[in-house]
Amino acid sequence: MSDSPARPRPLGPDEEALVRAVVKVMYVLPRTIDADMAGDRQLPLTEYTALMHLSEAPERRMRMHELASACHLSLSGMTRTVARLETQGLVKRERCEEDARGWNAILTDAGLARLQESWPSHLAAIRRRFLRHFEGLDLAQLARAFERVGTAD
Amino acid sequence: MSDSPARPRPLGPDEEALVRAVVKVMYVLPRTIDADMAGDRQLPLTEYTALMHLSEAPERRMRMHELASACHLSLSGMTRTVARLETQGLVKRERCEEDARGWNAILTDAGLARLQESWPSHLAAIRRRFLRHFEGLDLAQLARAFERVGTAD
DNA sequence: AGCCATTACTTGCTTGGTCAAGCAACAACA
DNA sequence: TGTTGTTGCTTGACCAAGCAAGTAATGGCT
Numbered sequence: 001m002s003d004s005p006a007r008p009r010p011l012g013p014d015e016e017a018l019v020r021a022v023v024k025v026m027y028v029l030p031r032t033i034d035a036d037m038a039g040d041r042q043l044p045l046t047e048y049t050a051l052m053h054l055s056e057a058p059e060r061r062m063r064m065h066e067l068a069s070a071c072h073l074s075l076s077g078m079t080r081t082v083a084r085l086e087t088q089g090l091v092k093r094e095r096c097e098e099d100a101r102g103w104n105a106i107l108t109d110a111g112l113a114r115l116q117e118s119w120p121s122h123l124a125a126i127r128r129r130f131l132r133h134f135e136g137l138d139l140a141q142l143a144r145a146f147e148r149v150g151t152a153d
Numbered sequence: 154m155s156d157s158p159a160r161p162r163p164l165g166p167d168e169e170a171l172v173r174a175v176v177k178v179m180y181v182l183p184r185t186i187d188a189d190m191a192g193d194r195q196l197p198l199t200e201y202t203a204l205m206h207l208s209e210a211p212e213r214r215m216r217m218h219e220l221a222s223a224c225h226l227s228l229s230g231m232t233r234t235v236a237r238l239e240t241q242g243l244v245k246r247e248r249c250e251e252d253a254r255g256w257n258a259i260l261t262d263a264g265l266a267r268l269q270e271s272w273p274s275h276l277a278a279i280r281r282r283f284l285r286h287f288e289g290l291d292l293a294q295l296a297r298a299f300e301r302v303g304t305a306d
Numbered sequence: 307a308g309c310c311a312t313t314a315c316t317t318g319c320t321t322g323g324t325c326a327a328g329c330a331a332c333a334a335c336a
Numbered sequence: 337t338g339t340t341g342t343t344g345c346t347t348g349a350c351c352a353a354g355c356a357a358g359t360a361a362t363g364g365c366t
Contacts, residue, residue: 008276014292015284021299022283023202026179027225028303031324046352049176064315072180077353079316084352101314101361123161130175131168133301137294139167146174148286150181184354199322217345230323232346237322254331254344 029129036125043118046071050081051090051115054107061106063096090114182282189278196271199224203234204243204260204268213260216249220258243267 011019034045043051053070054060062070068078082105085091090111096102107115134142164172187198196204206223207213215223221231235258238244243264249255260268287295 008273008280010276011279011284014296017296018287018292018299019279019283021296021302022178024225025175025299025302026183030179032303044352065313072177074354075315076317076355080352083316096314099314099362103315120161123163126164126172127161129304130172130302131164133298133304134171137298139171141290142295143167143170143174145286145290146171146178149174149178149283150185151282151286197322227324228345229325229347233322236346249344252332252344256345 032129033122033125036129037118037121041114041117043114046073046081047085047090048115048118048122050078050085050105051107051111052119054091054105055112055115059106060112061094061104063102063104067105085111185282186275186278189282190271190274196267199226199234200238200243201268201271201275203231203238203258204264205272207244207258207260208265208268213265214247214257217256217258238264 030045034042037043037045037048049071050067053067054062057066064078064082065075067082068075071078071081073081082091082093085105086093090108092106092108094104094106096104183198187195190196190198190201202224203220206220207215210219217231217235218228220235221228224231224234226234235244235246238258239246243261245259245261246256247259249257
């Protein structure tokens with residue numbers, strides 16, 4: 001907080017409705033998606049996301065901090081996530097060649113297989129629980145608005 | 154998962170952009186708002202929300218499960234939240250008259266004062282970090298879409 | 307060469323949530 | 337009136353996240 005705002009204008013009805021709906025989505029959607037994906041071999045959303053980003057990276061490898069920021073996770077959070085994935089054999093870690101402080105997280109073949117096994121239900125959940133409800137709206141415009149959210153100015 | 158979807162159509166570019174942007178918002182926005190509100194006397198978002206719902210309830214009181222679902226929290230999560238608020242004197246608990254298993258969480262005067270103290274910065278944060286970016290869009294339409302999110306059909 | 311500031315990551319601790327099990331009060335019924 | 341099942345909430349065990357402090361490698365700068 002830089003300045004303490006004296007009496008900000010209260011929310012109008014539409015604004016309030018939007019805020020409440022989005023807050024609800026933030027709480028409910030991740031759990032819903034997770035639950036939809038909970039087949040035999042549940043892959044939690046965070047771990048799924050990490051595998052996904054790795055699969056899209058050149059050589060299926062990324063530095064820890066890149067991966068963390070791609071997943072919107074703190075670096076320490078990512079350390080632990082990768083550790084979990086490593087014990088399952090889905091990811092391995094290698095020291096970075098050009099900077100021995102750094103590590104690469106690397107998607108293993110098993111990890112790729114696991115991701116491919118999960119993505120259809122992940123994708124279906126996204127469509128069914130989320131995108132479905134935005135049919136007919138201008139998605140690109142909406143995406144631009146959401147991309148700006150969080151920035152102050 | 155009831156049925157395993159064979160090969161769902163992959164996301165188009167606009168769909169993908171929207172999903173990524175919304176996911177990012179879900180991770181980043183709560184922390185941003187929290188941080189904006191972190192004045193001297195930080196009131197975490199969950200606790201703020203609980204106080205807010207209580208303040209709007211008749212007699213400033215609600216049953217635990219009502220409050221939990223209003224806040225999109227599990228009942229046990231709400232038990233702990235209310236416990237935290239109680240130790241700060243912002244809420245008190247009373248056995249429910251007509252059903253001695255039940256409890257009412259009741260907003261105290263101190264709680265109301267605290268809420269009134271927090272809401273300007275809360276509101277400002279919401280405007281600045283969120284609503285600001287939707288100017289010119291049809292908020293009501295958007296709200297309706299988000300209200301449906303999470304439901305399957 | 308030797309030191310210092312910086313960077314990349316990990317670890318310890320705390321917080322805040324879930325789920326499952328427990329407990330007490332109620333409701334329905336023999 | 338006791339018994340049996342259900343409901344409302346709490347508690348215990350666990351887990352994933354963040355922050356702050358620690359460690360190790362690097363890159364200037366003298």
